[in-house]
Amino acid sequence: MIVSQNINEIATLIQQGGVIAYPTEAVFGLGCDPRNLPAVQRLLDIKHRPAEKGLILIASDFEQLRPFLAQDLQASPEQIQPNNITWVFPADTTVSPLLRGSHTTLAVRVTKHPLVRELCDALNSPIVSTSANITGADPCHSTQSVLDQFKHHQLAPDAILDGPTGGQLNPTEIRDAISGKILRHS
Structure with missing residues (x-):
C-alpha cells in the first residue's frame, strides 16, 4: 500500500481505477471513482460488503453529485452546503x-473535510465513501490502523x-432528503 499526502498522486491513482483509504469527518473511508464499476466492485470485495447495502458518495460541491441524483430534484440550501x-x-x-444497493435512492454528502474536498476538487468528481474496515471489524481511525487491518489480507486498498x-x-x-427524517443519528 502506498501512503501519501500528495493529493495529485492519489487523484491519479483513483483515475486509473484504484481504491484508496482516506480520512473523513470521523473515521477513515474506502473510496474510488463511482463511475468505474470494476473499482466499485473491488472496493466491495476489499471490505467484504454486500452490494445490496449501497454506498455513500461524497463531494466538495453538490454539483459533482447531481449526475447521480434524480434529474428533477430540488435540494435545499442545507443539503448543498x-x-x-x-x-x-x-x-x-x-x-x-x-452504488445504490437494492434501493432507488443514493446517499450523498458535501464533505467538510479539507483533504477530501481538495481530492474531489482535483478529480472534479465525487468519490465513493464507506468506512475503511473489513465488514464486522472496527472502523479505522488512522493511517496506521488501516495498515494494521489490511496488512494480512489478500485484498487491500492501493x-x-x-x-x-x-x-x-x-x-x-443520515437523513432522508425528502422527508427530513433521521435514518441514523450521529
Whole structure:
C-alpha cells in the first residue's frame, strides 16, 4: 500500500481505477471513482460488503453529485452546503446497483473535510465513501490502523491518503432528503 499526502498522486491513482483509504469527518473511508464499476466492485470485495447495502458518495460541491441524483430534484440550501449530514436522495435511473444497493435512492454528502474536498476538487468528481474496515471489524481511525487491518489480507486498498480525520466521534447523521427524517443519528 502506498501512503501519501500528495493529493495529485492519489487523484491519479483513483483515475486509473484504484481504491484508496482516506480520512473523513470521523473515521477513515474506502473510496474510488463511482463511475468505474470494476473499482466499485473491488472496493466491495476489499471490505467484504454486500452490494445490496449501497454506498455513500461524497463531494466538495453538490454539483459533482447531481449526475447521480434524480434529474428533477430540488435540494435545499442545507443539503448543498458542506456539513456533517449525509442525505438520501432519489437516485438517477442510470445509477448502478453497485452504488445504490437494492434501493432507488443514493446517499450523498458535501464533505467538510479539507483533504477530501481538495481530492474531489482535483478529480472534479465525487468519490465513493464507506468506512475503511473489513465488514464486522472496527472502523479505522488512522493511517496506521488501516495498515494494521489490511496488512494480512489478500485484498487491500492501493493507497492511503495520509492525514487526520475531522475529529468527529461518531459517523455522520443520515437523513432522508425528502422527508427530513433521521435514518441514523450521529
